[in-house]
Amino acid sequence: MSAFGFTLKATDGAARTGAVHTPRGDIRTPAFMPVGTAATVKALYMDQVRGAGADVILGNTYHLMLRPGAEEVHALGGLHKFANWPHPILTDSGGFQVMSLTSLRKMTEEGVNFASHIDGSRHMLTPERSIEIQCLLGSDIQMQLDECTPFPATHVEAEKSMELSLRWAKRSRAAFETQEHRTEGQALFGIVQGSTYPDLRARSIEGLTNIGFEGYSIGGLAVGEGQEMMLKVLDTTTPLLPKDRPRYLMGVGTPDDLVESVRRGVDMFDCVMPTRNGRHGLAFTRYGKVNLKNARHAKDHRPIDETSDCPAARDYSRAYLHHLIKSGEMLGSMLVSWINIAYYQSLMAGMRDAIADGRFDAFAAQFKADQAANDIAAL
Amino acid sequence: MSAFGFTLKATDGAARTGAVHTPRGDIRTPAFMPVGTAATVKALYMDQVRGAGADVILGNTYHLMLRPGAEEVHALGGLHKFANWPHPILTDSGGFQVMSLTSLRKMTEEGVNFASHIDGSRHMLTPERSIEIQCLLGSDIQMQLDECTPFPATHVEAEKSMELSLRWAKRSRAAFETQEHRTEGQALFGIVQGSTYPDLRARSIEGLTNIGFEGYSIGGLAVGEGQEMMLKVLDTTTPLLPKDRPRYLMGVGTPDDLVESVRRGVDMFDCVMPTRNGRHGLAFTRYGKVNLKNARHAKDHRPIDETSDCPAARDYSRAYLHHLIKSGEMLGSMLVSWINIAYYQSLMAGMRDAIADGRFDAFAAQFKADQAANDIAAL
Numbered sequence: 001m002s003a004f005g006f007t008l009k010a011t012d013g014a015a016r017t018g019a020v021h022t023p024r025g026d027i028r029t030p031a032f033m034p035v036g037t038a039a040t041v042k043a044l045y046m047d048q049v050r051g052a053g054a055d056v057i058l059g060n061t062y063h064l065m066l067r068p069g070a071e072e073v074h075a076l077g078g079l080h081k082f083a084n085w086p087h088p089i090l091t092d093s094g095g096f097q098v099m100s101l102t103s104l105r106k107m108t109e110e111g112v113n114f115a116s117h118i119d120g121s122r123h124m125l126t127p128e129r130s131i132e133i134q135c136l137l138g139s140d141i142q143m144q145l146d147e148c149t150p151f152p153a154t155h156v157e158a159e160k161s162m163e164l165s166l167r168w169a170k171r172s173r174a175a176f177e178t179q180e181h182r183t184e185g186q187a188l189f190g191i192v193q194g195s196t197y198p199d200l201r202a203r204s205i206e207g208l209t210n211i212g213f214e215g216y217s218i219g220g221l222a223v224g225e226g227q228e229m230m231l232k233v234l235d236t237t238t239p240l241l242p243k244d245r246p247r248y249l250m251g252v253g254t255p256d257d258l259v260e261s262v263r264r265g266v267d268m269f270d271c272v273m274p275t276r277n278g279r280h281g282l283a284f285t286r287y288g289k290v291n292l293k294n295a296r297h298a299k300d301h302r303p304i305d306e307t308s309d310c311p312a313a314r315d316y317s318r319a320y321l322h323h324l325i326k327s328g329e330m331l332g333s334m335l336v337s338w339i340n341i342a343y344y345q346s347l348m349a350g351m352r353d354a355i356a357d358g359r360f361d362a363f364a365a366q367f368k369a370d371q372a373a374n375d376i377a378a379l
Numbered sequence: 380m381s382a383f384g385f386t387l388k389a390t391d392g393a394a395r396t397g398a399v400h401t402p403r404g405d406i407r408t409p410a411f412m413p414v415g416t417a418a419t420v421k422a423l424y425m426d427q428v429r430g431a432g433a434d435v436i437l438g439n440t441y442h443l444m445l446r447p448g449a450e451e452v453h454a455l456g457g458l459h460k461f462a463n464w465p466h467p468i469l470t471d472s473g474g475f476q477v478m479s480l481t482s483l484r485k486m487t488e489e490g491v492n493f494a495s496h497i498d499g500s501r502h503m504l505t506p507e508r509s510i511e512i513q514c515l516l517g518s519d520i521q522m523q524l525d526e527c528t529p530f531p532a533t534h535v536e537a538e539k540s541m542e543l544s545l546r547w548a549k550r551s552r553a554a555f556e557t558q559e560h561r562t563e564g565q566a567l568f569g570i571v572q573g574s575t576y577p578d579l580r581a582r583s584i585e586g587l588t589n590i591g592f593e594g595y596s597i598g599g600l601a602v603g604e605g606q607e608m609m610l611k612v613l614d615t616t617t618p619l620l621p622k623d624r625p626r627y628l629m630g631v632g633t634p635d636d637l638v639e640s641v642r643r644g645v646d647m648f649d650c651v652m653p654t655r656n657g658r659h660g661l662a663f664t665r666y667g668k669v670n671l672k673n674a675r676h677a678k679d680h681r682p683i684d685e686t687s688d689c690p691a692a693r694d695y696s697r698a699y700l701h702h703l704i705k706s707g708e709m710l711g712s713m714l715v716s717w718i719n720i721a722y723y724q725s726l727m728a729g730m731r732d733a734i735a736d737g738r739f740d741a742f743a744a745q746f747k748a749d750q751a752a753n754d755i756a757a758l
Contacts (some may be wrong), residue, residue, distance in 0.1 A: 040703060046634045053747045068677065068702045076680065084695060175506060257424050298447065301455065315463060319455050323447045324419060
């Protein structure tokens with residue numbers, strides 16, 4: 001009941017389906033986690049996110065520590081209550097956003113000192129403080145602070161960076177074990193680094209598994225290396241990861257990225273793509289991407305997908321969505337974000353069923369045919 | 380079934396309650412019409428608008444004629460279908476927005492020639508074209524083209540402007556009678572002008588009732604004259620209007636404006652105030668206005684109104700709403716707009732019940748006491 005765990009239900013090649021167990025409920029895997037950066041999945045109500053089939057959302061430690069603040073969220077009853085999401089929440093460590101969103105920062109062995117992108121105030125993020133923040137938020141699945149090695153990196157650079165992340169992994173684990181605000185059943189994931197170098201990835205995994213984590217994240221991908229290289233890294237990385245722990249590929253990706261990564265044994269994903277693109281009128285559908293800004297939709301009576309369970313995909317004409325997006329109306333962003341989150345969740349559900357039935361390859365082939373059809377016929 | 384009509388159920392002093400009958404359903408009066416400018420009530424789903432108790436929404440002819448275009452909406456099945464709102468829709472004539480939103484315009488006896496604020500394209504809006512557009516949209520309750528006399532205006536200016544509106548009223552009525560896209564049960568309202576001059580308002584009403592309309596709008600108010608002057612104009616205007624036709628006060632107003640105007644015999648209202656202010660974090664509540672940007676809400680666990688039927692008012696803490704608004708998150712605009720539309724609808728429902736029970740004065744006194752309490756205690 002109150003313990004964290006992971007159960008594999010079926011495998012099909014390297015693809016796996018099962019469930020991550022948390023005190024707040026199960027996360028069916030493979031799982032896509034909508035990104036709820038600042039305690040909101042942008043432009044969506046939480047009941048829409050849940051209704052679309054999401055078992056878990058991601059919160060960004062960097063954003064929440066700055067606004068409203070970790071202690072403030074804790075005083076308000078924790079992130080779940082604050083955001084009206086009683087189901088599992090995974091948080092990142094804040095490290096990635098510190099490196100991508102702040103300018104005046106200094107990284108040392110101790111951690112990262114940085115200036116807030118909101119008001120310029122100075123903050124220090126260490127492995128220990130990251131864990132403290134995540135425990136104050138009440139996160140069910142927490143991440144160690146790591147350095148997301150930039151791409152490209154030389155072997156020397158990648159090695160140095162990976163070793164720093166390993167040292168921070170050890171400190172994170174120690175901090176997690178003694179954190180006063182931790183509650184039973186919360187989990188900590190280690191993060192595999194090593195850039196595109198198989199030997200470094202292997203050493204990273206060896207180091208992390210020696211420390212021991214409830215799950216393993218694969219970091220340092222989707223940072224410009226391209227899909228081909230990313231999948232090549234997964235090919236040599238996932239086989240080395242413990243089979244009995246969930247594997248989370250951070251910040252990925254397109255629908256095709258998800259299918260190809262599940263094929264290689266990944267269990268969990270997060271990405272801003274469905275919501276960020278949704279806000280700007282790009283819909284992800286069974287038949288590929290639909291850019292609703294395009295004038296070709298102006299007179300189109302058809303909904304995005306009349307067979308969808310999602311009202312946004314089923315009950316509104318493309319002409320109306322086009323009009324809303326062109327007019328800069330908030331409802332356009334709301335509807336297309338909803339369409340995208342629902343599509344991503346239905347894709348994951350389709351993969352879970354296919355793996356359970358031992359027909360993942362056929363599912364993936366049909367997925368690719370459908371997506372390609374639209375690239376020709378509908379865009 | 381398919382005829383337009385108006386039934387008075389009860390009066391209490393000058394206040395009235397009843398229903399406007401349209402082929403698409405009844406509009407319980409006094410009614411507040413949420414503004415759906417560009418075929419969307421900004422930041423809200425139509426089922427939220429309906430669920431809040433709205434029987435009718437307003438569409439802006441000016442915006443819709445420019446984007447997506449009246450003929451385009453007609454080809455897509457009309458505005459109701461386009462916007463997923465199968466219930467009554469009232470449209471304005473476009474005249475007010477032409478005067479307030481465009482710059483390069485020329486008004487003649489014929490109509491107004493203007494440049495679109497979207498792309499600079501030139502358009503001509505005449506009484507006949509306004510009716511044609513409203514019929515193409517499929518509007519249930521249409522407005523004559525008029526000139527909204529600016530405030531202040533001299534008696535001479537106001538008289539000249541009022542007389543132009545009267546001539547346009549006559550042309551609008553004639554155009555409406557012969558409009559090919561008109562369907563049974565659609566209604567046309569004349570618009571009373573005359574600025575703050577009782578004699579001109581009286582002559583306007585005489586002219587309009589001689590032509591004959593299904594309802595009468597009171598225009599040229601809420602344009603800077605202040606509440607006291609507005610109510611003074613209503614005091615001398617509403618008694619002259621036919622008792623058996625609905626009366627619509629255009630572009631009004633604050634909750635207190637609504638109560639005071641209902642007291643004086645007004646049946647219908649529209650205003651952008653609840654949605655526009657909602658988008659920026661100002662909530663209208665039973666206990667007055669709550670500015671959610673204010674830091675005093677940052678640690679407040681309480682919802683806006685725990686007794687409300689509206690989930691947005693009941694299920695989210697003020698601290699969370701404050702956070703969303705401060706962070707510029709769309710969900711903040713969505714929730715506060717919803718809170719406001721729900722509050723406006725509940726205020727109208729309260730007035731309808733009070734009039735039916737013959738206790739409008741007591742209702743209004745309690746309303747004022749509640750609103751004042753918050754101005755002291757909660758802001």
